Amino acid sequence: MMMETGILAYSREKGYFYAYFVLNTLTSMVCEETVFSLSLAYLADNVAEQRRSAAFGILSGVISCSFVSGNLLSRFLPSTASIFQVSAACALASAIYMIVFLPESNMAATVIAAAVTSNEETVNECLLEKRNIDNPRSVRLILFLQESISMLRSSWTFSQAAIVAFVSTLGDLGLLSALLYYLKAEFHFNKDQFADLMIIQGIGGIISQMILLPMLARVINEEKTLAIGLAFNCIHIFLFAVAWSRWVVYLASALQILSEVAGPSLRSIVSKQVGPTEQGKAQGCITGLSSLACIISPLIFSPLTALFLSDHPPFRFPGFSLLCVTFTMVRS
Numbered sequence: 001m002m003m004e005t006g007i008l009a010y011s012r013e014k015g016y017f018y019a020y021f022v023l024n025t026l027t028s029m030v031c032e033e034t035v036f037s038l039s040l041a042y043l044a045d046n047v048a049e050q051r052r053s054a055a056f057g058i059l060s061g062v063i064s065c066s067f068v069s070g071n072l073l074s075r076f077l078p079s080t081a082s083i084f085q086v087s088a089a090c091a092l093a094s095a096i097y098m099i100v101f102l103p104e105s106n107m108a109a110t111v112i113a114a115a116v117t118s119n120e121e122t123v124n125e126c127l128l129e130k131r132n133i134d135n136p137r138s139v140r141l142i143l144f145l146q147e148s149i150s151m152l153r154s155s156w157t158f159s160q161a162a163i164v165a166f167v168s169t170l171g172d173l174g175l176l177s178a179l180l181y182y183l184k185a186e187f188h189f190n191k192d193q194f195a196d197l198m199i200i201q202g203i204g205g206i207i208s209q210m211i212l213l214p215m216l217a218r219v220i221n222e223e224k225t226l227a228i229g230l231a232f233n234c235i236h237i238f239l240f241a242v243a244w245s246r247w248v249v250y251l252a253s254a255l256q257i258l259s260e261v262a263g264p265s266l267r268s269i270v271s272k273q274v275g276p277t278e279q280g281k282a283q284g285c286i287t288g289l290s291s292l293a294c295i296i297s298p299l300i301f302s303p304l305t306a307l308f309l310s311d312h313p314p315f316r317f318p319g320f321s322l323l324c325v326t327f328t329m330v331r332s
Contacts, residue, residue, distance in 0.1 A: 229259050
């Protein structure tokens, strides 16, 4: 993150932009979602099971807080160049903080769990490596795929959580890919109003994840919290789809406050389904399915949005694509 924003902080000419785009693509392939998965795994290593839901919520709340702060700060910075300069400086500061102050996970439980790993699994992996000794890359790929499939089959709860993660991400990205286009076409929103909506949603995320979720975690389990979050997610997307005035749009954004509890609750459920040595793999598996949904969702909902906002739609319903997103979320 620091390197690519540093490029745009130096210059935003065409050549530098392409360099930024290439570098950003490569770094995103390696670490964009990996960082969040590793953060969750780190929390799982250092927080007791009964407190993980609240801990995951606080982590997501801190991310929402940084999102809001970044949006507000960008309004007061004097130029576009200064925005990228501040962004690069923040990325550098976070890397230094992690290296200097963040302690390693407590690996005692991990070592114990590794010692009691099934001998049968070890033998199977050794046989597989022996059969494919001449092609180590294919061995690693096969092992990774086998581990992911095995993890998805490890428990009914884990597989159900994976399905929910995929479908809910499909809906969330469908909303993201359609909403700005829809609001600009129907209500003539500009960039400042889009920023206002993002700030409202970010503040809602802070309140729900850092205050409401820890309170809910004391009285109900993660499954019920997840159901509450998904239900409110469906409601706020539905309100976007049928919005007849700008105040309905702002109301829908405000209702997202309770939908934000779904993500940390889902991650907490996943965390409790695997052992201490598999936290990173489990979170990475869920993140991988979510990334797959990120690819599929725009391919479905962006053309649908364009069709119903065109001059000759099949029928008059500008928010039809958002209604389809709502139906997608209901299925989760």
